[in-house]
Amino acid sequence: MSGFVHLHNHSDYSLLDGACRIGDYVKKASRLGMQHLGLTDHGNLFGALYFEQECHKAGINPVVGCEVYIANGSRFERSSKLPRSYHMVLYARNVEGYKNLMILSSKSYTEGFYYKPRIDDELLEKYHGGLMASTACLSGEIPKAILDEDWNKARNKSVYYSELFGEDNFYLEIMNHGILEEKTVRTGMRKISKETGIPIIATNDIHFLEREHANAHDVLICISTGKKRSDEKRLKTENPEFYFKSEEEMRRLFPDFQDAIENTVKLAMRCDLTIPRLEHRLPSYEIPKSFANSQSYLRHLTLEGLNKRYHEVDVEQRKSIHKRAEFELSVLSDMSYVDYFLIVWDFIDWACRHGIPVGPGRGSGAGSLVAYALRITDIDPLKYDLLFERFLNPERVNMPDFDIDFCYERRNEVIEYVHEKYGHENVAGICSFGTLRTKAVLKDVARVLDIPFSESNAITKLVPEGKIFDGREIDMKLALEMEPRLKEFYKKGGVYKELFEVAEILEGMNRHVSTHACGKVIGRGPLTDYVPLIKDQKTGDVITAYTMDVIETCGLVKMDFLGLKTLTLLKNCETLIRKLNPKFDIDKLPEDDAATFKMLGDGKSEAVFQFESQGMQKVLRDAKPMNIEELIALNALYRPGPMQYIPKYIESKYNRRKIQYPHPDLKEILQQxxxxxxxxxxxxxxxxxxGGFSLGKADILRQAMGKKKEKEMARMEREFIEGAENKGYDSKLAKDIYDMLKPFAGYGFNKSHAAAYSVIAYKTAFCKANHPAEFWAANLTNEINSTDALREYLAYAKNEGVKILPPDINLSEKYFTVDEGRIIYGLTGIKGMGQGAAEAITEARKFKGDFTGFLDFLKKVDLKALNRKVLEISLQAGLFDNIEQKNRATLLHNLDRALDISCRRKNDEASGQISLFTESETAIEFQWEEVDGWTESHLLRLEKEHLGLYVSGHPLDPYRSVWEKTTNMSIQEIKFCTNKKTHSVLGILKSVRTVLTHKGDNIAFAILEDFDNTVELAVFNKAYRKFGHLLTEGNIVLIRGKVDLSRGNPQIRVDEILEPRTLTKTQQRGNKALMSSKKGINKMRGEAEAVTFRIHIELVDAAHSEKELITLRTLLQDKNGSGQLYLHVSENGAKSVVKASNRFSFAVDDIDDIRKHHSVAAVWKETL
Structure with a gap:
């Protein structure tokens, strides 16, 4: 039995200070034979519950503590002149102490936070029950007094705390890390102990596990302080003694304090804490007095809702519906979840009554009929055959979990309602932790070690993304195994070897604490009865100090209040459509709209919720869904795992004779x-x-299969086969069906969630198909702060024939609007135009009429809401073009004088002075100074600068014919091309950045922008030496290079850069080289008219023999016109896009003929 216990230990929950994981502490304590172990993180209890669990698993007694900060005075005082806070270590002896520790920790954040979470003596006097304490490190109050030779204070404070905490509950703490001041403190502590009888403990202030981890800890401190290791004035922590030492090592450090070593065990043995695991403690919902209890009230609401939902069903159907509802109600009552349902119903009902859009459902909750009756969900579980047991299993205790989607702009209103209704002390958010993941820790450590950014960036880009085939997440060790180029860096030795070694130690440790995006907990009483709390210092929100994966064990139920932008989009879309059709209701759409399914079947699903990706567009073209059920199926299938069954699903849809059911009894389940x-x-x-399982037992089987619980699966297999035999099925058939279920249980998706989100998808698709201008206007408003999204959506809208009007001072509203099928640019879409300025403009126009000119605008608008910069932006963006004869340059040149006169006139009016001029005379009075107008290129540059995109034209417009002749694809199409193949694109250079490598070579990175999209360019030394002079922002260039798709976002590694004036000389050479990838097709010639549409033909993989291509070419002959042809080619799994060199025209019959060709996988048309 060990005669020493480590009591003063910091884990990685002492954020960016402790460099050891809790699990590693526990393992080492167990290895060294220690029966007790302490955890005392700085100012928080983040790791307390996990620490207690891990200790109990290892047979170690947990000493749960915290190194708190004690304010030098009142915790409410906040002044830079105050002396720094003192440290003190508190330990929970029992459950009472743990609860008081939670209260103290919580109040340190909610009441005492000033740089650090602080408590004070007042709080200690109130909440000291069940606690033990020690004097902490050199930053403790008593050690400081000893170092200041203030013996009276040192002795008196020691006696004060000893009397406060009680006999044998307060200890003097000594340390020996080789620091001179510690020796003075040890001598002083012995003196105080002799005078007062207060016992001493010896500790080691552990911050890392092993002595050799000292360097990693020093790097971690540099990460925390934002310093480099080479910084001379940085905080240095190179002392290697703060590691987890053995008892023998500790005894050698304190030869004259063996009693202090043994006292650690005495302290630990007095701590007997098992943190209570509680059943859920939701508040009791306050019901109307006319109801006996919450069960009767929920039943009343349910029956009332069912009558509204199913008022047209017949008697037999009604009986069936009520039978299921009664079953669900009985389960909710038996599992004590009635109040949970009422609480959720209440805040959703409040949201609906206040016009806040609520989602139709999310997750398994849509399987509940009671939830549907209460309008918690809006998906009919009977219609879509959804199961209650998938949501709440009566055969296994599991918490219900409604994830509720709200309009993201108004979600906080619902959260505030919940705070007000249940009390701010009873409601909180949930914390989450950001960690030092593989790429992040490599970048952080590289910065500290002074490795150039270009090199650290190259290293992190080599780290594979995601997970490998067996589900193991990529970590440092695995990355080095998988990527030889990373290993080459490691083998260089020196700072590179150190980078990987330090990063591997720190990898996965906690970096920062933040607020979970949507989780909330509601307690029956103050939350500090269940969990410690902290305050998010950025938002001021109070959140739990425990994460969502452990708070349920503390008696709290998590509720997710999610913000879904698509709900906001649909609300805005509905508002715009109602201007033409006041009766339009987004929740009452026909479910069989032909235009909607035609659009989806054509793969035109850009910006359609859940169906917008390129891959999903291909699936839609192949599957051609005809109803919402098929949308649900595709939504569920288009995910890793089940995606492999998409071809079988599509083939079976079109050839149902191929469908084979394992047994006729399964047809009803699988035919849909x-x-x-x-x-x-x-x-x-x-x-x-x-198998004869109940649905509850079947859900347990599903989970066991999904999580590959082998023992449980083996047991349930026997039960399944036995149940099948009892029902008259053959045992071999039963075994085959059971084996068939195994992979699908892992891959299968929750239909309730797929159904809810597919209904939302259908609504967005309906709006797009039937009201495109309103749909795109709503999307633009939704993404008004994202330049990239605005550019992309405007391009989509234009491609669909929707006209975009530039911002206009008399037409533009705060957001994007629609007028006669045209989208009018919104004022807040202009960079620098804030909400207040936009509102001031629209308010002035509303109450004072349209503006007749710029001077009239200055007269009518509240200039306090529009500063000079906003006015300058408005002029440059062309807001006054339609009401001013003066050019923009003249307006801007005269702005200051016009503004000065307008302000003086308004001041005169405000002071009651009468102007000498009438309104018309004011205009005459102003003498305009005319200047030359800006060039078109300058106008477009300003448009891009302030709108984030080009609206009235594009700098590449003069080069369209060159672009068509010399490029083999647009930037948008690059993501489909073959990796490492050479391609040619034309565009404008943006964000050019030159980097000097450690070898002294110049390389550059830039962004190339064409009409619709952007791509990153990498110009390495060879190309830089030849073409670096052309790398100027704003230059229009033709880029030739190899496309790299290995890092997620495409990058072109540049081989050649050409200017427009040289393009005609290189055009044929480039075109021939790039178009020769398929025989026959590239030989088609002829000068073409302007492109008005694109035809895409996707070839079946491996269907590219010359003979097959010749038969395809025959179909394309004599089809000259204005359409650009693109061939999508797959070879050995790699995809590329080949653009034909001439133009075509296709009738509907022609496209059908091409689609039937055996080498063609898909054909689709894209209108420009």
């Missing part, structure tokens, strides 16, 4: 998905039908 198991609910129903 053409024989393919897609949903978890189907797995459950198969287990019920064949």
């Amino acid at each position: 998905t053409y024989g393919v198991i897609i949903y978890q609910e189907q797995v459950m129903k198969v287990a019920q039908t064949i």
Whole structure:
């Protein structure tokens, strides 16, 4: 049995200070034979619950503590003149002490935070019960007094705390890290101990696990302080003694204090804490007095809701509906979740009554009929065959979990309502931790070690993304195994070897604490009865100090209040459509709209919720969904795992004779998905039908299969086969079906969630298909702060024939609007035009009429809301073009004088002075100084600067013919091309950045922008030496280079840069080289008219023999016109896009003929 205990230890929850994980502390303590272990992180209890759990698993007694900061005075005082806070270590002896520790820690954040979370003596006097304490490190109050030779203070404070905490509950703490001041403190502590009888403990202030981790800890401190290791004036922590030492090492450090070593065990043995695990403690919902209890009130609300939802059903259907509702109500009552449902119903009902859009459902909650009756969800579980047991299993205690989507702009109103209703002390957010993940820790450590950014960036880009095939997440060790180029850096030795070694030690440690994006907890009483709290210093929000994965064990139920931008989009879209059709209701759309499904079947799903990706567009073109059920299936299938079954699903849809059911009894379950198991609910129903499982037991089976719990799966397999035999099924058939379920249980998706989100998707698709101008205007408003999204959506809208009007001072509203099918640019879409300025303009126009000119504008608008910069931006962006004969340059040149006169006139009016001029005379009075107008290129540059995109034209417009002749794809199409192949693109250079490598070579990175999109360029030394002089922002250039798709976002590694004036000389050479990838097709010639549409033909993989291409070419002959042809080619899994060199025209019949060709996988048309 060990005669020493480490009591003063800091884990990585002492953020960017402690350099050791809790689990590693526990393992080492166990290895060294220690029966007790302490955790005392700086000012918080983040790791307390996890520490207690890990200690109990290892058979170690946990000593849960905290190194608190004690204010030098009142915790409420905040002044830079105050002396720094003192340190003190507190330990929880029992549950009472743990609760007081939670209160103290919480109040240090909510009441005492000033640079650090602080408590004071007043709080200690109130909440000291069940606690033990020690004097801490050199920053403790008593050690400081000893170092200041203030013996009276040192002795008196020691006696004060000893009397406060009680006999044997307060200890004098000594340390020996080789620091001179510690020796003085040790001598002083012995003196005080002899005089007062207060015992001494010896500790080591552990911050890292092993002695050799000292360097990693020093680097961690540099990360925390933002310094480099080479900085002379930085905080240095190179002392290697703050590691986890053995008892023998500690005894050698304190030869004259062996009693202090043994006292650590005495202190630890007095701590007997098991943190209570509680059943959920939701508040009791306050029901109307006319109801006996919450169960009767929920039943009343349910029946009332069912009558509204199903008022047209017949008697038999009504009986069936009520039977299921009564079953759900009984489960909710038995599991004590009635109040949970009422609480959720209440805040959703409040949101709906206040016009806040609420989602139709999310997750498994849509499977509840009671939730549907209460309008918690808006998806009919009977219509879509959704299961309550998938949401709440009566055969296993699991917490209900409604994830609720709200309009993201008004979500906080609902959260504030909940705070007000249940009390601010009873409601809080949930904390989460950002960690030093592989790429992040490499970048952080590289910066500290002075490795150039270009090199650290190159290193981190070599780290593979995501997870490998067996689900193991990429970490440092695995990355080095998988990527030889990373290993080459490591083998260089020196600072590179150190980079990987330090990064591997720090990898995965906590970096910062933040607020979970949507999680909230509601307690039956003050939350400090259950968990410690902290305050988010950025937002002021109070949040739990425990993360969402452990708060349920403390008796709290998590509720997710999510903000979904698509709900905001649909609300804005509905508002715009109602200007033409006041009866339009986004929640009452026909579910069989032909235009909607035609658009989806054509793959035109850009900006359609959940269906916008390029891959999903391909699936839509192949599957051609005809109803919402098929949308649900595709939504569920288009995910890693089940994606492999998409071809089978599509093939079975079009050739139903190929569908084979394992048994006729499964046809009813599988026929809607053409024989393919897609949903978890189907797995459950198969287990019920064949194995005789209840749905609750079937859900347990689904989870066991999904999580590959081998023992549980083996046991349930026997039960499944036995149940099947009891129902008359053959045991071999039962075994085959059970084996069939295994992979699908892992891949299968929750139909309830897919159904809810597919309904939202259908609504967005309906708006796009039937009201495109309103749809795109709403999207533009939704993304008004994202330049990239605005540019992309404006391009989509233009491609669909929607006209975009530039901002206009008399037409533009605060956001994007629609007038006669045209989108009018919104004022807040202009960079630098804030909400207040936009509102001032629209308010002035509303109450004083349209503006007749710039001077009239200055007269009518409240100039306090529009500073000079806003006025300058407005002029440069062309807001006054339609009401002013003066050019923009003249208006800007005269701005200061016009503004001065207008301000003086308004001041005169405000002071009651009468102007000598009438309104018309004022205009005459102003003498304009005329200047030459700006060039078109300058106007476009300003438009780009202030709108984030070009509206009235594009700098590349003069080069369209050159672009068509010399490039083989647009930037948008690069993501589909073959990796490492050479391609040619034309555009404008942006964000040019030159970097000097450690070898002294110049390389450059830049962004190339064409009509619609951007791509990153990498210009390495060879190309830089030849073409570096052309790398100027704003230059229009033709780029030739190899496309690198290995890092997610495409990058072109530049081989050649050409200017427009040289393009004609290189055009044919480049075109021939780039178009020769397929015989026959590239030989088509002929000068073409302007492109008005594009035809895309996707070839079946490996269907590219010359013979097959010749037969395809025959279909394309004599089709000259204005369409650009693109061939999408797959070779050995790699994809590329080849653009034909001439133009074509296709009739509908022609496209159908091409689609039927056996080498063609898909054909689609893109109108420009």
